[in-house]
Amino acid sequence: MKKLFISAIAILGVLLSANAQDALIVNTQGREHVSLNGTWHYIVDPYDTGFYDYRFKERPEKDAGAYWNNSEPKGPTQWTEHGYKAPYNIQVPGDWNSQDHQFLYYEGTVWYQRNFDRPSAAVGKDVYLYFGAVNYEAHVYLNGKKLGMHKGGFTAFNFKIPKELLKDKDNFLVVRVDNRRHADEIPTVNTDWWNYGGITRDVELVMVPEHFIQQYNLQLDPSQDIVAAKKKGKYKLSGWAKMNAPAAGAKVSVEIPELKLKKEFAIQGDSVAFNFEANKIGLWSPESPKLYQVKFALGNESVSEKIGFRKIEVSGKKIILNGSQVFLRGISIHEEIPQQIRRAHSVKDANQLLGWAKELNCNMVRLAHYPHSENMTRVADSLGLMVWSEIPVYWTIEFGNPEVLVKAKKQLTEMVTRDRNRASIIIWSVGNETPVSPTRTTFMSTLAKMAKKLDGSRLVSAALEVGYNEGVNHVDDPLGEYTDIVALNEYLGWYRGTPADCRTAKWSVAYDKPFFISETGAEGNFGFHADKTARFSEEYQEWFYQEQIKMFENQFPDSYSGISPWILADFRSPKRNNPTYQEGWNTKGLISKDGQKKKAFYAMQAYYKKIVDKEKAANNKQ
Incomplete structure (x- = not known):
């Protein structure tokens, strides 16, 4: 155990020392802190004018045109071309896309600004500026001085404020936020979810002693x-x-x-x-x-x-919790409140999403495809929901780029660091649906082995894809050698064939490990009722799950260890453009974008209830 502990600390130190930020302070809620949530001012800056001069070089620190400097004119002759004032207000935490129609499809730079006074509790203490998450790249400035920068849209970070920089009154805080997608970032340019930009989670001043x-x-x-x-x-x-x-x-x-x-x-x-x-x-x-x-x-x-x-x-083909076999009655969740078309962030949001999961009779949730808010994992702790937590190594990452691997390692470390004390988290996932190649397997296996070094007390997995060959569904991804369970995303009956094909499907699994369906699903529009063969109808979606369940139970009687259907609720996606049934929404949710439960919800609810009753009956006989 001591060797494991030293290894984890060494890895953590190496990664964080390479970045312009301080090591993460965990559990800010349990420390003296002051919230900086609320109303901020903003400037939309699609040309990055506040960051670069007209020669497109980064502005010097004291440049009056730099948007991190206060532009309040001191006289009528003073030149200025930027400023922060009402009505250019924006709420923090929150994504910008949902707060004003001009941001609906916006990807680029937005500058956030607010003033704050030194908290009375900060006297004699060191003060850190803490961000729960900023999507994607954040440059943080205080009173005209840069504190640092951070990349990664779903992990927390903080900076120590130099004592000589913090004023008693009217500290001028500015954050440059850029949510543009790039091929060499994590995630990459191609995703199947909405790229919500902004300061999406809590901002706090954390007061701590010198040691x-x-x-x-x-x-x-x-x-x-x-x-x-x-x-x-x-x-x-x-x-x-x-x-x-x-x-x-x-x-x-x-x-x-x-x-x-x-x-x-x-x-x-x-x-x-x-x-x-x-x-x-x-x-x-x-x-x-x-x-x-x-x-x-x-x-x-x-x-x-x-x-x-x-x-x-794990013991053979079984997942074991506290010495007893457990079946994962799961659901996949995006961090989104569909009725308000926004990124989820609050305790209230977590209770809505995880409350739906409990109503479904779940004992587990897959938080896809990125680390969710700390409120989600803390509420999961209290509700008794096991958690799969994942970094956004998704689809077509540049697996041959060493710098991208460094970024993935950093996000993995930040995810584990923040939540390693959450009992609810049972699985660290290092990615989703990554295409098989030797380069990719080296990349992904490196992350899997690192996750084990950072935290050997949990299972490590990744959502794999099924391989099709000569009419057989092969589960033989070489990454499965490095994971504790074989987790598979499969959509037989939606993207390929119809649900009836589940009855004759043939499967081959290369690993003697627990078999978990990390995704499966079909789209269904709430209120669209038709014969079950009509795609996008509630009946088709219900039929899909009925056939899938039979297939899993028949094909994998010894290793079938759970399922997390895709997905709890409809969510926004720019890839879904059927003008009749989608209009920018992925409608695979068991719950509609308006919060209404579809027929498939009740089908899965009944299935999970059947499993619960069976487990209770077995326990009563012991």
């Missing part, structure tokens, strides 16, 4: 026999903490008040490893999502949050 615990992890020790531990009622807990700077000689305490546990550990350098025993822990599961308040302290400062303890593993 503080920056990151930490506590969990059931992955090496223990969980069945034996349950019988004895004694569990091993292990983990680590990383300080923001070396603090040799100091101690970190770990306290779980409900268990009447408090332990101290000496720091070596900037890190410390934990190993201790606990009695009679209530294990986290979908049926009983037990969370414990855990407090980590260094000196007089502490950070606490609710953490659940559970063990997820």
Whole structure:
């Protein structure tokens, strides 16, 4: 365990040291912080005039024409060609596409600006500026000075504010946001979802002492026999903490008040490893999502949050949770509120989306195709929903480009770093539907192995595609050698054939591993009723799932370990342009863009209820 801990910290340090940002501060909610959410001002800048001069060179820091500088004129003769004021207002967090019709299809640069005063709690503290996510490229400036930049539209980042830069009043904060797609970025230019731009998640000022615990992890020790531990009622807990700077000689305490546990550990350098025993822990599961308040302290400062303890593993063709086989009754979700055609971000949004999943009788959700808001994973913790979390290595990434691999590694690290204390997350996914080639397999297997090094306590997977040859559906992607489960996206009956073809389909699986259907689905328009053979009707979508379920149960009786249909709710996609049935929407949702449940929703709900009843009956016999 100690070797694993050192390896993870080493990887984290190497990646973050190469970027103009500070190592991520985890759990800002459990620290002293002030929200900078609310009304900001904006400038739409499609020509990047605020960033480049007329020779298209980056403007010098004090250039009056640079949009990171305050343009308020000090007299009638002062020249200026930019400014921030009403009515050019925009709400943070939130995407810009949904806030004004002029942004509907906009991809490019938008400058965000707001003023803030130094919080009273910041006196004597270090202050960090924290962003939950900005899509895609963010350049951050404070009082005319650049704090740094970040790429990646779905992961958190922060910058330390120099003490001499922070003023008591009217600090002038500017963020240049650019959501343009590029071939050498993650994701690449070609996706099947809406490219919402903007500061899409929370912005906060985080106040911490000069020396503080920056990151930490506590969990059931992955090496223990969980069945034996349950019988004895004694569990091993292990983990680590990383300080923001070396603090040799100091101690970190770990306290779980409900268990009447408090332990101290000496720091070596900037890190410390934990190993201790606990009695009679209530294990986290979908049926009983037990969370414990855990407090980590260094000196007089502490950070606490609710953490659940559970063990997820694979045994042959079975997925095992806390020593018992589990079937993943899943659903795939995009981070979108369809009724308002916007990016989801709040606790209320998370409760809507995950509440729908619970109503469907799910015990698991696939958060596609990127890390979702921290609100989603925290609410999943509390509701008892297992989570598949994924980075947007999607379709046609430049797999032969070493710089793209570095970007993918960085996003993987940021995803794991933020959410490694979420009991709900059982799977780290390194990508979706990537085309098979030796170069791609090297790229993807590198990510899979890195995910294991960063966090060996969870399963690692990727959504693979099916190969068709001589009438047989082959599941033989070489990436499957590196994943813990074989996860497959397949659409037999929608993009190929009809649902009736599921009855005669032949399958071949190359791996002796749990078999999980990470995607399957058909489009269906709410309110369009017809014979089941009519595509885009609710009846066709319902028929599709009925035939798919029979096929999985018949073809994979030993290894079929779960399914996450595509998708919970209709979502916007610029690739879907059927003028009658789509009009820019992917309508594979079990719930319509107006929040109405389709016939397929009730079909899957009944199927999952049947599985729940079967599991309960089996448990009662034990």
